[in-house]
Amino acid sequence: MQEQLTFDLPVHAAQGVTDFLVTPSNQAAMALVDGWELWPNQKLVLAGAKGTGKTHMSHVWAEQSGAEIIDASRLGTTVIEALAGGSVVVEDVERIAGDRAAETALFHLHNLVLAEGGWLMLTANDAPSRWGLTLPDLRSRMEGTTLARLEPPDDMLLSAVLVKLFDDRQISVNANLVDYLLPRMERSLAAAAQMVDMLDRMALAEQRPVTRALAQRLFGNE
Known part of the structure; x- marks a missing residue:
């Protein structure tokens, strides 16, 4: 009998948000997010490459704090005063680099939110010094x-995410399948979701279970 894969991982539970799995790759960031009421100057930049889970984590914080979420690309056409009464998440801030109207709007949002006692989270792929902002006061x-x-997600997190994604589709997962997928897949949570979807579609089309042999065929076809 093949070994059924299970994990005993800490799970970050947040109301209204899918459970967030905490592993060494995100533990330090999650600790800062959980301690949001102690942020210096009531603000935090959450940085990570695509697929590391920053959108999920920012939504966890928004549930905790009651913050409104806005994409940075919308700042130039947003009534900033309407956001200033509470806490705010601004996502993908590096996208507005060089956009004077959007940078100016973020500058005013930053000042208004903090002046009125709110908290501000900003997400991006990298640290602020690499965003390319052109407004000196904002920078x-x-x-x-x-x-x-x-x-980037470690093996523990990717393994747990794969198992959960399969379980969400009521697919039993064996350890040898996950062991096969881990070294061959892109190191991102989005890639894990795509991999599970592709294998599920193949299995349904062929009316067979999801196995390591099926995964080998998938990679062989690619």
Whole structure:
């Protein structure tokens, strides 16, 4: 009998948000997010490459704090005063680099939110010094913000995510399948979701279970 894969991982539970799995790759960042009421100057930059889970983590914090979430690309056409009464998450801040209207809007949002006692989280792929902001006052305020870094998902997190994604589709997973997938897949949570979807579609089309042999065929076809 093949070994059924199970994990005993700490799970970060947040109301209204899918459980967030905590492993060494995101533990330090999660600790900062959990301690949000102690952020210096009531603000935090959450940085991590695509697929590291920063959107999920920012939504966990928004549930905790009651923050409103806005994409940075919308700042130039947003009534900033309407956001200033509470806490705010601004996602993908590096996208507005060089956009004077959006940078100016973020500068005013930063000042208004903090002046009225709110908290501010900003997400991006990298640290503020690498965003390419052109407004000096905004750049200095962003670079002076506490930084939480999300590392690429480790094997523990990817394994647990794969198992959970399969389980969500009521597919039993054996250890040899996950062991086969881990060294061959892109190191991101999005890639894990795509991999599970592809294998599920193949299995349904062929009316067979999801196995290591099926995964070998998938990689062979690619």
